[in-house]
Amino acid sequence: MDPLQQELLQLICATCNLNDVDLNQIGPDDPLIGPESPLGTDSLDALEIAVTVQKEYGVRMDAENTSRSVLQSVATLADYIRKNR
Amino acid sequence: MPDFPHHQSAHCESGVAANLLTHRGIKISEAMAFGIGGGLFFGYLPFIRINGLPLVTYRAAAGHILRQIASIPGVRLYQKKFRNREEAMAELDMALASSIPVGLQTGVFWLPYFPKAMRFHFNAHNLVVYGKEGNEYLISDPVFPNPVRCPADDLARARFASGALAPKGKMYYFTALPAKLEHGPLIVRGIQSVCRLMLDTPIPLIGVRGMRFLARRLSKWPRRLGRERADLHLGHVVRMQEEIGTGGGGFRFMYAAFLQESAEIMQEELLHDCSASLTTAGDTWREFAAMAARVCKGRARPDDTYAAMAGSIDRCADLEKKIFIALKQWAKRQA
Structure with a gap:
């Protein structure tokens, strides 16, 4: 994982109170939301992540770049932030 | 293929x-x-x-x-x-x-x-x-x-x-289908139909009045329903707004994108302004939803209360009322 991806993963864990997650076990392309996600996050967590990312990085997930597509993985989220901030 | x-x-x-x-x-x-x-x-x-x-x-x-x-x-x-x-x-x-x-x-x-x-x-x-x-x-x-x-x-x-x-x-x-769509009249017609539903319906459960009705109800849920059922209702209100499932929320952002595209087609500054305001309304809805998610997930912050969430919805109603009044007047001028 690159530094931004690591930073995002830590931010997500802090936002969603995921205290028992071993960050070393998470890959950049692992699903971020849903039962396949090693984080165990769901659509309500996704809402919070979207709001936190907007506040911290000033990028909005909007009609064309929905949180559904941006929040597929830490890698897609990091790419979106790099392109839009 | x-x-x-x-x-x-x-x-x-x-x-x-x-x-x-x-x-x-x-x-x-x-x-x-x-x-x-x-x-x-x-x-x-x-x-x-x-x-x-x-x-x-x-x-x-x-x-x-x-x-x-x-x-x-x-x-x-x-x-x-x-x-x-x-x-x-x-x-x-x-x-x-x-x-x-x-x-x-x-x-x-x-x-x-x-x-x-x-x-x-x-x-x-x-x-x-x-x-x-x-x-x-x-x-x-x-x-x-x-x-x-x-x-x-x-x-x-x-x-x-x-x-x-x-x-x-x-x-x-x-x-x-016609050879091409004349966007101008269709944009006006589409805006008029949304303005009617958001502002002019006699039913207090829909449009801007419906938002205020939900805000009033939501503020009373913990007292009326008990904490557990209140959280259940809250989770439901927010799930209808979320974007990961197929229902999809973010409709305020999509309508803002429509207004933006329309502003360019019709060379109309007011539609730009309404698009920006609706994006702000979308952000406010999303902040309400994030607060609700924290409450439902048992990680509420001290100021995450039902009263605060009702206040957020009222702010959305204020914003959307202004936007749709401006759009209604604009559409009337186009007729």
């Missing part, structure tokens, strides 16, 4: 409408299809229950966008529902044999290409079938990034899912 312009979209009905029109040579964005189809709405209808919880919706009823587009002069949309599954599949095959991509209403639960976590009982999911290979249909499902395939038995089951909003095999496709 048959050719079909698949584009992923935020919302299935506007996505299907845009993809079907684009296939017929009328290139149109999802946001524009959503806007001219009058897709934005708000309704809180506590007497209609979904899984025992009151219906709240942030967009027009299923089928509204396609109906609005079908009523454009020069547009004809063939639509049919069926009682018989075999007949429904045979008519689909006949259309495909004539190289006609067909829109279908389906039940998400029976579509095997959906991840299990997303397979809930929602029976108004729209998709386009554009071909068949062997026993598999080729599908442009607008919530997926790429076309997908579905076995015939599963698609038949999805077309005849039972329960609320049962699709009854509904299929549709355009049989006539």
